[in-house]
Amino acid sequence: MTDDQPQPRTPEPDVADATDERGSTSTAPAASADHAGASLAPRGGLAWQFPLIVVSLAAIGAAIVFRRPEPVPPDLDRALAEAVAELDRGRLDAAAGRLVLVERDLGSRPDLLGVYHLAVADHRAASLQPLLTAPAAQAAQVVEAYERAERDGSELDGARRRRLAEAMVAAGRESDALEILSRIESEIEFDPVGRDEIRTLRHRLIRRQIDRTLAAGVPAESVAPVIERLLAEDASLEIEAWSTAIDARVRLETGEIAGLAHGLGLAMHRLEGRAAGEPWVRIDWAELWVLLGHAYRDELQAHDRAAECYRVALDRLRAIGSIAAEASLSLGDLQVDAAREMLPEGGVVTDGSSVSPASLAEAASRYDAVLGMSDASIDQKVAARIGLVSLALLHGDHEAAIGGFDGIAGLLGRGALVGDEVRRSAVETALLGAEAAMIAAARLESGSDDGEAEAVRDVVPMLDAAAAHAAFVRRFATGPTTRHRGLEFLAAARERAAALLVEPVLGGEDPRVDRAIALMPVEVRLEAARRFASAAEALDLIEADLAGDDPDRFDVLWRAAVLHDKAGAVEAALDRYARFVESQSTEAAMWPEAAFRVAAGHHALHDLDESETWYRRLLVTMGDGRDEVSEYATRARVGLARVLLEQGGEIEIGEAETLLNDVLDGTAKDAVEPSVPEYRDALLHLVRLLGRTERWNELASRGEEWLSRYPADPRWGEMAVRTGEGLLRHADALAEVGGDADGMNPSLAAARDRERHRALRLAAGRLQAGVAELDRLGGDDLDPLEAGLVRSGFLLRAMVADRLGDADASIRLYRETEQRFAGEPVAIVALISMADVAMRAGDRDTAGLATARARKRLDHLHRDAGPGGLRIDPLGPELLLGPGRETIDRWMTAFPPGVESGMGEEIG
Secondary structure, X not given: OOOOOOOOOOOOOOOOOOOOOOOOOOOOOOOOHHHHHHHOOOOOOOHHHHHHHHHHHHHHHHHHHHOOOOOOOOOHHHHHHHHHHHHHOOOHHHHHHHHHXXXXXXXXXHHXXXXXXXXXXXXXXXXXXXXXHOOHHHHHHHHHHHHHHHXXXXXXXXXXXXXXXXXXXXXXXXXXXXXXXXXXXXXXXXXXXXXHHHHHHHHHHHHHHXXXXXXXXXXXXXXXXXXXXXXXXXXXXXXXXXXXHHHHHHHHHHOOOOOHHHHHXXXXXXXXXXXXXXXXXXXXXXXXXXXXXXXXXXXXXXXXXXXXXXXXXXXXXXXXXHHHHHHHHHHHHHHHHHHHHHOOOOOOOOOXXXXXXXXXXXXXXXXXXXXXXXXXXXXXXXXXXXXXXXXXXXXXXXXXXXHHHHHHHHHHOOHHHOOXXXXXXXXXXXXXXXXXXXXXXXXXXXXXXXXHHHHHHHHHHHHHHXXXXXXXXXXXXXXXXXXXXXXXXXXXXXXXXHHHHHHHHHOOOOOOOHHHHHHOOHHHHHHHHHHHHHHXXXXXHHHHHOOOOOHHHHHHHHXXXXXXXXXXXXXXXXXXXXXXXXXXXXOOOOHHHHHHHHHHHHHHOOOHHHHHHHHHHHXXXXXXXXXXXXXXXXXXXXXXXXXXXXXXOHHHHHHHHHHHHHHHOOOOOOOOOOOOHHHHHHHHHHHHHHHHOOOHHHHHHHHHHHXXXXXXXOOHHHHHHHHHHHHHHHHHHHHOOOOOHXXXXXXXXXXXXXXXXXXXXXXXXXXXXXXXXXXXXOXXXXXXXXXXXXXXXHHHHHHHHHHOOOHHHHHHHHHHHHHHOOOOHHHXXXXXXXXXXXXXXXXXXXXXXXXXXXXXXXXXXXXXXXXXXXXXXXXXXXXXXXXXHHHHHHHHXXXXXXXXXXXXXXXX
């Protein structure tokens, strides 16, 4: 049938509705008018019959005009046979016409349905030649017609089954087509040409299915059996070349590469020989050369020969598309691996290294070329980015590597778009980056000449780079082993960076000790806490993956608890310490420290009762079967003493003093050396206790001991102020010894005065040094205790000068206090005290001015106090640390807030 032939009307395949829907249909032929007239002719004369004849003729004419003759049903057998004959002659229009006639009356002959649908299917198949390229919807109609014919009892011969298979291919039913082709191929031994055509089509379908399977990311080993069967058949040259390539890929993927290089070389020679006789067959020689390069690389480790194969594919065979990308990536990876092998562990390329800069430059150009290929796959583009990151790591450029990983992360985040092999490669490269950064950080730290400052400046950024690489592993690793390696790198990098930040400030002190907060500036403390918390989170993730009875889990749990503790996350640390204690026997080596940390955690949360319980439990446990001088038994004593001091009862304070003295004054068996941190803490808390109980002479003695032993401790300023106050109060107590000096033994009076003067001189020095140290350390960032001590120290210095008889110095120091803390309640105390000193020194002007200023400030405080009036006590504890209550009470009585009075009366 030519293209210019009119398309016939194709009969519908479904004849269920083809029954005759007309009313009653006569099968007898209609009588003609001639026959009717002849039957009615008279034997005699006709005159008397003429009117009747006229009427009859009129009726017959009307019948002829108005009556529709009924159609004569065709001979269906003959019509169907004629339709088949027309099909055989290729006259599709004529065949269509016959089939339309048959369709009209097919309902009366159900025995012809199979033959009819077979003819319809043949007509449609002939109309759509070539079937393999027919539109899918029309090809589906051919398939439907042949299948309907089979259901109606017709048997398809080999030619029709082939047409059915071809229609199935066009309609997208390739699996069904393959099944049919496999059956008919074995049935046409007498037709080698037809058999070869069917085999070629079957091989082509198998190839398409395998290509789709591999493109979907299914492992190549799953198609290995099919490939083996194809290679065993007498396949076409094209299929043999393709099967050879796929077989090589399967073996490379499964690792079964023994003899691959030699076997693939022989296969390529065989294909070359066959191709000489079939020059029209297209063979992807570039792909085969790339696969041969892979075989040399993986089986024989012959990297030079592999690189040569890749260059043949790229430069001589002009590979294009994904094969060109594959060759470029493989060649770049070989150059990167060769450079890495020439460097020491964690080393980078420098001017003096043996790595060829030209080879790395070529590798970079290969990776860039892949990124510029529009037809490279997403996997290949990601692999090119990974290659560029590897080059950045070889040059030690971790900033560029981190930027590269950020781009890769954006692609990997799309999930199924990127294959598992590429994902694994990215993760492995990130692990190499983390390891290289950690090694570089260690080298920088060990080679640092400028000490801690250089370590913080240079090493911390390198550790942060290691953490960034490890965070990539944490995010994209698929296996638990690799993920845990990344998390370990992340924890180690973050912990070491935090330690380097705090070391210059703490000097090796544990960040968990109380004095660490006083030592560290806020910005350092926040940066270190952020890194400690990140390290703890990484270990938490590892611990969550480990089984409950895994021995490694307890180690990870402990490390996470310590890091949360160092980060200042007390509740998180307490939870992990408690879980660790519950999982360990009291005989375990780490149990004492864990129990102490639980007690300290409750203490930090001000849960004093729970903290006391744990401290006592630890002391009991240590006393039952452990060395009394254990570090954590000593710490427990100090910790329990602190809890008791905070509880504040008389009994509690007495027990606290006993505990502290046990630490400080132990026997030879359980003595604690002054160099031990617990001794230092015990002595400090004892000094604070002595101040609360107003035992000033003991406070001064113990305070002097502490100050002389620990000059570098950040709490030195606090202890200096406390010791100065103790010396001042001790001097005041000496002034009351013996009453009137005239009634005393002159020698005793002189000794008392010398001791008092010495105490006052020492007090002046300690107070001055303590205030200066607190100002130097904290400035405006002092905690409330230290801030109160600074204000107290200012007042106490002026009081000491007054006791020494130096009114001018006392007034100057009070004025300095009032100016330094203007607007605060302590300024009122300074003004009242200054007026008192000036009054006794006869300086009425200074006393009057100080009184006026004090009165003005008191009035302001009275107005700001609101309903209920003003009391001196709520103005702050620093008011009670200055002059004696007698002075304050006298001035408050003389000048009550809100009472109008003149200066003369106030002073007089």
